[in-house]
Amino acid sequence: MDAASENGAWVTHGERLVYESDWVRVGLADISVPSGERFEHHTVWFPPVAMAVVLDNERSSVLLSWRHRFAPNIWNWELPGGIIDPGEEPIDTVRREITEETGYRAESIKHLITFEPAVGMLRNPNHVYLAQDITLVSEPEELNEGKFRWVSRTQIPELIQSGQISNSGTLVALLHLLSISGPELADK
Structure with a gap:
């Protein structure tokens, strides 16, 4: 045996x-x-990635990018994030990507969850963080990441239901956010 x-x-x-x-x-x-x-x-x-749920300072809206993905030929809302550079910690990737893609800096960044998007055949850890206490520090450097907009947390279920959020990283992160209640946000 x-x-x-x-x-x-x-x-x-x-x-x-x-x-x-x-x-x-x-x-x-x-x-x-x-x-x-x-x-x-x-x-x-696939290389490991890190992404962040960036909340506004009232914790009522999430910063999302409306962008086109050529492989599946879809438009959808996505979080800021990207590939973890060699030798870089996931939290440092998140810090870097938030500023490069959105122009914001987060004072508080906390790990929410790490998951594998297709665990049966794919090796691709996705590290998800919660970014809060933000300040606009520059113009975005990345010009190919779509257009970022503040989207009310109350709109998220409808965006998911209507298929406007269809990538696994953003889905997992936002569903996790929806499971966290108000006072818990500051402690997560």
Whole structure:
């Protein structure tokens, strides 16, 4: 009996790289599943990312960008954020991206959640933060990130329901925000 069938874990016997770029790696893993079957399964790696729910100082609105994504050919609302540079901590990425994309600086940045958007085949940790106590410090440097606008927290459920928020990072972050009550926001 192999390790997979004993404890329910899938066992990786090896993995080979099929394609690699700075943005994506595709591999084939030789795996065994709990039933004992052994086969190759594809894997995909994307660089880890960090994003932030930026609240206005009244904590009534969220800073979102309306932007086009060419691969799925959709327009949707997104949070500021981006790829974590080598050697950079996720919180530092968030700090940098907020200022580059929006021109704001947050005095309070707290981790909310880290998740994997497609855990069955994709390696892509998404780090989500809550940014509060903000000040406008500059004009945005990033010109390709869409147009940022303050959106009332009360509008978020309708934006989700109507499909105007369709990317996993923004969905997870905003649903998490909706689960936090008023006084808890300052402590999260």
